[in-house]
């Protein structure tokens with residue numbers, strides 16, 4: 001089988017979940033790490049920056065400005081660095097990701113005394129129970145092989161009252177927006193992604209993984225089932241992304 005076909009088949013299998021997803025995701029993010037930031041900002045027309053800022057605001061870190069916060073699936077540490085730079089933030093941020101090249105690509109973004117990158121799997125965090133004042137994940141939880149296990153792991157490390165914020169892509173409900181979105185996500189994005197990153201399957205995997213991810217109501221239900229309280233969500237940019245929040249009781 002030609003490499004490109006093999007990669008596409010792998011992407012489809014990985015996006016549908018299953019045994020190989022963990023290895024696949026770890027490999028593709030390790031491979032695209034040097035170009036990840038550039039592509040992120042180009043492909044999202046830079047809207048991703050404002051989405052991350054809104055997700056950080058939803059974390060309500062001002063309730064505990066000196067606490068330790070988890071940036072889960074931190075990638076190149078954009079969220080961790082942005083939180084560390086917020087005026088009045090006096091705590092620490094642990095940026096956990098299992099693709100070390102992503103963490104390395106983001107090194108130097110946040111003050112080293114505040115941001116600590118940690119190579120770790122979201123399903124087995126090297127953090128004690130109830131140690132995090134809050135946790136946030138941006139465009140990461142969709143990639144984790146076992147969503148429910150990841151929700152339980154976040155709940156374990158959160159202190160009582162700690163908030164968990166999920167920023168993730170969603171499929172727009174409006175038929176017009178959905179048509180435009182599908183054209184962009186399935187036709188434009190994989191081509192631009194392939195040219196700039198040299199990695200075709202990674203940017204075919206993205207739209208498929210979004211299509212396979214639970215819709216907003218279902219994600220909220222999974223958060224509640226995992227044990228989160230006060231679960232709410234709101235959509236961003238015509239329903240292209242959503243921010244969910246939940247609190248550890």
Ligand SMILES: C[S@@+](CC[C@H](N)C(=O)[O-])C[C@H]1O[C@@H](n2cnc3c(N)ncnc32)[C@H](O)[C@@H]1O
Pocket residue numbers: 025026029030040072073074075076077078079096097098099102120121122123137138139140143144145
């Ligand atoms: C789309 S990137 C998002 C990175 C960053 N949060 C951002 O906002 O740009 C997804 C990240 O999730 C990480 N990831 C996926 N599954 C993971 C897991 N089980 N444990 C740790 N990191 C994981 C990948 O390595 C990748 O860096």
